[in-house]
Amino acid sequence: xxxxxxxxxxxxxxxxxxxxxxxxxxxxxxxxxxxxxxxxxxxxxxxxxxxxxxxxxxxxxxxxxxxxxxxxxxxxxxxxxxxxxxxxxxxxxxxxxxxxxxxxxxxxxxxxxxxxxxxxxxxxxxxxxxxxxxxxxxxxxxxxxxxxxxxxxxxxxxxxxxxxxxxxxxxxxxxxxxxxxxxxxxxxxxxxxxxxxxxxxxxxxxxxxxxxxxxxxxxxxxxxxxxxxxxxxxxxxxxxxxxxxxxxxxxxxxxxxxxxxxxxxxxxxxxxxxxxxxxxxxxxxxxxxxxxxxxxxxxxxxxxxxxxxxxxxxxxxxxxxxxxxxxxxxxxxxxxxxxxxxxxxxxxxxxxxxxxxxxxxxxxxxxxxxxxxxxxxxxxxxxxxxxxxxxxxxxxxxxxxxxxxxxxxxxxxxxxxxxxxxxxxxxxxxxxxxxxxxxxxxxxxxxxxxxxxxxxxxxxxxxxxxxxxxxxxxxxxxxxxxxxxxxxxxxxxxxxxxxxxxxxxxxxxxxxxxxxxxxxxxxxxxxxxxxxxxxxxxxxxxxxxxxxxxxxxxxxxxxxxxxxxxxxxxxxxxxxxxxxxxxxxxxxxxxxxxxxxxxxxxxxxxxxxxxxxxxxxxxxxxxxxxxxxxxxxxxxxxxxxxxxxx
Ligand code: F3S
Numbered sequence: 270x271x272x273x274x275x276x277x278x279x280x281x282x283x284x285x286x287x288x289x290x291x292x293x294x295x296x297x298x299x300x301x302x303x304x305x306x307x308x309x310x311x312x313x314x315x316x317x318x319x320x321x322x323x324x325x326x327x328x329x330x331x332x333x334x335x336x337x338x339x340x341x342x343x344x345x346x347x348x349x350x351x352x353x354x355x356x357x358x359x360x361x362x363x364x365x366x367x368x369x370x371x372x373x374x375x376x377x378x379x380x381x382x383x384x385x386x387x388x389x390x391x392x393x394x395x396x397x398x399x400x401x402x403x404x405x406x407x408x409x410x411x412x413x414x415x416x417x418x419x420x421x422x423x424x425x426x427x428x429x430x431x432x433x434x435x436x437x438x439x440x441x442x443x444x445x446x447x448x449x450x451x452x453x454x455x456x457x458x459x460x461x462x463x464x465x466x467x468x469x470x471x472x473x474x475x476x477x478x479x480x481x482x483x484x485x486x487x488x489x490x491x492x493x494x495x496x497x498x499x500x501x502x503x504x505x506x507x508x509x510x511x512x513x514x515x516x517x518x519x520x521x522x523x524x525x526x527x528x529x530x531x532x533x534x535x536x537x538x539x540x541x542x543x544x545x546x547x548x549x550x551x552x553x554x555x556x557x558x559x560x561x562x563x564x565x566x567x568x569x570x571x572x573x574x575x576x577x578x579x580x581x582x583x584x585x586x587x588x589x590x591x592x593x594x595x596x597x598x599x600x601x602x603x604x605x606x607x608x609x610x611x612x613x614x615x616x617x618x619x620x621x622x623x624x625x626x627x628x629x630x631x632x633x634x635x636x637x638x639x640x641x642x643x644x645x646x647x648x649x650x651x652x653x654x655x656x657x658x659x660x661x662x663x664x665x666x667x668x669x670x671x672x673x674x675x676x677x678x679x680x681x682x683x684x685x686x687x688x689x690x691x692x693x694x695x696x697x698x699x700x701x702x703x704x705x706x707x708x709x710x711x712x713x714x715x716x717x718x719x720x721x722x723x724x725x726x727x728x729x730x731x732x733x734x735x736x737x738x739x740x741x742x743x744x745x746x747x748x749x750x751x752x753x754x755x756x757x758x759x760x761x762x763x764x765x766x767x768x769x770x771x772x773x774x775x776x777x778x779x780x781x782x783x784x785x786x787x788x789x790x791x792x793x794x795x796x797x798x799x800x801x802x803x804x805x806x807x808x809x810x811x812x813x814x815x816x817x818x819x820x821x822x823x824x825x826x827x828x829x830x831x832x833x834x835x836x837x838x839x840x841x842x843x844x845x846x847x848x849x850x851x852x853x854x855x856x857x858x859x860x861x862x863x864x865x866x867x868x869x870x871x872x873x874x875x876x877x878x879x880x881x882x883x884x885x886x887x888x889x890x891x892x893x894x895x896x897x898x899x900x901x902x903x904x905x906x907x908x909x910x911x912x913x914x915x
Pocket of ligand 1: 368567
């Protein structure tokens, strides 16, 4: 039986398991990636392991998320990252160099390799034929230490692209179409593998837009073949030697096939506040817009911004709209300047922002109260923009540019000559300049780690023993995101290395008294609905509740990365056996679990609601290895005491 692309790469990196779908596998990652928001926690964790130097083939520390220097905190974190990179043998990508995922596929990604990144959109590199996974920073630290990463062998889904996109319709519309069809949970436990004739007309950055937002369908990762288009991209990046061809075998077997016809695809928009709430732009009632943002790791490529500039050329940004544009990388920004595209944008009234995440994650450019923001980024959850009640719409760069002109959500096909976009693609020549990377010394043992007052040690979880009797601190509905738990904002990212402080914003937008209640209760449980912890991989969403005394989450289902983060930080991820039991619990009810460690071991846990005198079963869907980690009090305790068995 032939192999899919994903199976071929996994097979080459497998150290444990037999690749049977659903069974646990351990794989080694060649490349690791962190960014400044999640990275500090990763390097704090790496430090506790007492390993002098990273063992992964290539490790990068990107400074791209929060570049504000409103006070000392951020700069202290950046200095901490610079010194840990030098000490541990990690390449540092300096602030101003651009967004981690976009830089990584431009300058470092190699088809056939594996990458683990402490960001859910680390999947972006799948556009280059790299098997990339997003995980918590602690797991990335483990991979830096040369340890295997464990996951359940995903199903492999074939996404067959037929036909060719029309001008005005973009790669973004392909992934929005997939979101429309399968939703934010449709990719759970799956790898989306792209194939078909439609693939041949997509550039590497266009493919990367699709693999980037594979995170939004909940997929473990997404991947494209490495073909002539990949080769051409690598040649232009001066990296021809990194090319290898990778394609699926003719007789490869997929669990499912999804076909998308690019010929008939139309411009789409994800409505507030879920990325799968997708409709055709042409079907929208007139929506008045206050802000447009073009950029991010999803749509910050040369062609993305050049197409937006073409739509805007000779026109002016609507007086009611603030348009900000940010190239994904410094390389792309240099090319756009060289080719006069930045000048065209400025002439139209666009504001040019730094090459960073910025607006995408609510760091600067927050919309007005109750405002409407149309964005080319990948997330539109409540609070993502930094303004809690702003409404966020996700679109392609072409649609965003048309919207900036009219002042309401519009597509290029509306009265614009879409044909002018037909020949706009990646530039003939890339601007290659790697001077913003700082390479570590061969021996970093003498490097002193810079530690400002905002860098606090990682809290270590309590080891659970005996019975657990705790109140319910909060009860939440379906699709609670990690943004709901620890909202993305300048406050969040400035406090990322200071768990005691960051815990004060836990559930801030959802439940204003949560923190006070949790502190009063000292030890507690959270109850959630379906897909609890979806969205960004940030492990602060596990660490902050843990710090506040949360011992377990009981939900109808828990998102993959968040579940791993809960386990890593010693918080029990429990799932209702019968979903109706969710209704048998109210906030402040007292829940009782007898002999917690024995029950973890049996993977079935009986919970007694003492307040209502009702018992129900919950499952703990963990492997034996994860059960051992939980019983050890999380991964850091586990690593320190590897031989402890339950
Ligand atoms: Fe940055 Fe937004 Fe991407 S925060 S890594 S641009 S999802």
